[in-house]
Amino acid sequence: MTGVALFNRAKRPAYIPSLELVPQVLAGSRLAVARMISRAEGNYAEASEALAEIYKHTGKAHIIGITGVPGAGKSTLVASLIKALSANGHKVGVVAVDPSSPFSGGAILGDRVRMNEVAEANQAFVRSMATRGHLGGLAPSTLQAVDILDAAGYSPIIIETVGVGQDEVEIVSAAHTVVVLSPPGLGDDIQAIKAGILEIADLHVVSKADKPEAAATVAAIKGMLALGKTLQSSNKFSSAWDAPVLAVSSVSGERMESLVATVDAHWKHLRDSGEATERERNNCRTRIFNMARHLFQQQFDEGPKNLEQQLQAVMKRESDPRTAANVLLGWDKER
Amino acid sequence: MSRPVPTTETRSTNKIRVLVAKLGLDGHDRGAKVVARILRDAGMEVIYTGLYKTPSQVVNAAIQEDVDVIGVSLLSGSHVPLFRELCKCLKQSNAEHIFVVAGGVIPEQDYDDLKECGVDVIIPQEARAELIVSTITAMVEARGRI
Numbered sequence: 001m002t003g004v005a006l007f008n009r010a011k012r013p014a015y016i017p018s019l020e021l022v023p024q025v026l027a028g029s030r031l032a033v034a035r036m037i038s039r040a041e042g043n044y045a046e047a048s049e050a051l052a053e054i055y056k057h058t059g060k061a062h063i064i065g066i067t068g069v070p071g072a073g074k075s076t077l078v079a080s081l082i083k084a085l086s087a088n089g090h091k092v093g094v095v096a097v098d099p100s101s102p103f104s105g106g107a108i109l110g111d112r113v114r115m116n117e118v119a120e121a122n123q124a125f126v127r128s129m130a131t132r133g134h135l136g137g138l139a140p141s142t143l144q145a146v147d148i149l150d151a152a153g154y155s156p157i158i159i160e161t162v163g164v165g166q167d168e169v170e171i172v173s174a175a176h177t178v179v180v181l182s183p184p185g186l187g188d189d190i191q192a193i194k195a196g197i198l199e200i201a202d203l204h205v206v207s208k209a210d211k212p213e214a215a216a217t218v219a220a221i222k223g224m225l226a227l228g229k230t231l232q233s234s235n236k237f238s239s240a241w242d243a244p245v246l247a248v249s250s251v252s253g254e255r256m257e258s259l260v261a262t263v264d265a266h267w268k269h270l271r272d273s274g275e276a277t278e279r280e281r282n283n284c285r286t287r288i289f290n291m292a293r294h295l296f297q298q299q300f301d302e303g304p305k306n307l308e309q310q311l312q313a314v315m316k317r318e319s320d321p322r323t324a325a326n327v328l329l330g331w332d333k334e335r
Numbered sequence: 336m337s338r339p340v341p342t343t344e345t346r347s348t349n350k351i352r353v354l355v356a357k358l359g360l361d362g363h364d365r366g367a368k369v370v371a372r373i374l375r376d377a378g379m380e381v382i383y384t385g386l387y388k389t390p391s392q393v394v395n396a397a398i399q400e401d402v403d404v405i406g407v408s409l410l411s412g413s414h415v416p417l418f419r420e421l422c423k424c425l426k427q428s429n430a431e432h433i434f435v436v437a438g439g440v441i442p443e444q445d446y447d448d449l450k451e452c453g454v455d456v457i458i459p460q461e462a463r464a465e466l467i468v469s470t471i472t473a474m475v476e477a478r479g480r481i
Contacts, residue, residue: 004470005457007450011478013432031429034401035481042349042480105350106375112396113385120392125399130350130380 018050026057028152030125037127040144051144054151059280061093061155062267063146065175067137067197070163072181073207075114076250078160082115084260085156086122093125093154095145097138097162100130107131111160125154136170137161140294143174143287156263164197172200173286176279177266179203182221184213198224201243202266205259209247221245241269296329304328351379351475352402356393357386358421361411366439366460370406370467377468390421398430403475409439415448422453432481434474438462 018039024032036054039047064081066074075096082092096111107130112119119126127149129139138161149157161171171178180201198204198221206217222245244262248255270276300307310327313319319327355371357364364386371381382400384393397405409417418437425431437449437457446457456474458467 004459004462004466005446005450006470006474007455011432011434011455013481015479015481030398034399038349038352038401100380101375104376105378107350107380108371108375109380109382109400112382112400116384116388116392116396119399120395126396127399128382132350 018047033152036148037145041141057151058147061150061157063175064158065171065178067161067171068181072183075111079115079118080256082118082124093149093157096160097129100132137164137168138170169200173283177202181205183207184217204245206247209249210251353404354382354397354402356384356407358417367408373464390424394424404434406436419452
């Protein structure tokens with residue numbers, strides 16, 4: 001039996017400080033963009049200043065979220081979108097999220113398999129990300145990756161969520177335009193009137209339109225939307241945009257152009273109606289909240305000095321969990 | 336100026352990222368998938384490229400994914416020219432910090448040629464799972480985070 005043949009070439013590139021990478025990111029260097037995303041993902045303390053600098057250069061890109069159940073055809077749809085959007089002269093960025101193993105923490109990121117060719121041919125930037133234990137459909141640093149691509153001049157930027165169930169709707173506070181992809185043949189019209197994933201769509205797409213069941217799925221979704229419309233007077237979440245339902249087929253290439261046109265029309269609608277600002281406000285609010293929670297969690301996990309003291313006090317019933325939490329948050333008064 | 340390094344705490348959230356690739360006209364990816372699964376189970380993040388990729392496609396994917404290692408499984412016999420092209424592409428793209436690991440059916444008489452091309456490690460087909468994992472882990476850890 002032969003052993004491993006290890007040629008032992010010394011590979012020790014210098015660590016480039018993140019702040020020095022920023023100008024390269026802004027200039028669109030792929031190496032710098034990729035490295036910066038890894039540092040955001042790896043939660044390098046050293047990178048936080050650079051990420052703050054990068055954030056100042058964001059807000060230009062149209063962010064499109066693609067979500068749907070596993071196997072709905074998200075990656076295939078993204079590949080078709082890259083092709084169609086690039087043909088219109090866009091520099092497309094993609095962040096594709098796949099699940100991490102809850103046991104080993106490892107992941108197999110396979111979204112790229114379907115996008116490689118088009119990404120290569122059209123100079124698109126595709127980055128795969130693992131959820132690293134995060135629930136909700138995205139990875140913890142998906143939005144930072146989007147920031148970096150945005151600052152590097154990519155637009156639109158497509159976020160492909162993990163295959164979701166009925167309730168992973170985090171994409172709503174991450175994207176401007178949310179596309180919910182439904183494959184034909186799953187469930188009836190009762191599935192369509194349930195709360196959750198179908199409610200968040202700005203645009204419904206039924207995939208695999210070449211299959212005969214697709215027409216029924218389109219009808220079920222349209223029925224759900226029509227029902228919502230008649231009740232709209234009492235619904236404060238209504239907006240002037242009626243979510244269209246499109247059936248597409250990546251096999252036949254059917255209606256891919258109309259999908260791109262509809263996505264563009266939605267972006268135009270958001271900006272013309274002022275809803276873009278409204279969504280931006282909500283999205284930023286969610287990001288601040290999530291970051292605050294993350295920072296507190298991080299601090300808590302590190303075991304701050306006064307944690308043990310508070311813990312003892314709560315165990316001995318000298319304090320209670322709420323008071324202890326207030327102390328740990330550094331809030332001097334009860335809230 | 337001292338070289339900034341990520342703190343121990345933040346280091347732990349990082350994962351070894353590996354691009355598992357199939358180059359050229361070689362349609363057998365059972366082995367590549369098994370290796371991908373082994374690395375996943377060892378806690379690594381594995382990006383699989385799919386079949387029939389060109390060296391430049393693999394290098395572009397590796398750069399965008401910022402992987403630590405490119406693992407190529409080749410059973411077709413055309414490993415020497417393909418690895419030569421792959422390593423040339425890496426050099427041209429300023430991405431020589433990415434390790435190149437060769438696996439599959441590679442006769443020992445070709446080891447020197449591959450070394451000369453720039454391949455870092457050859458893992459023989461009879462290698463056990465632990466050997467694959469420990470070789471990659473040791474290599475990336477010796478290099479350190481970048």
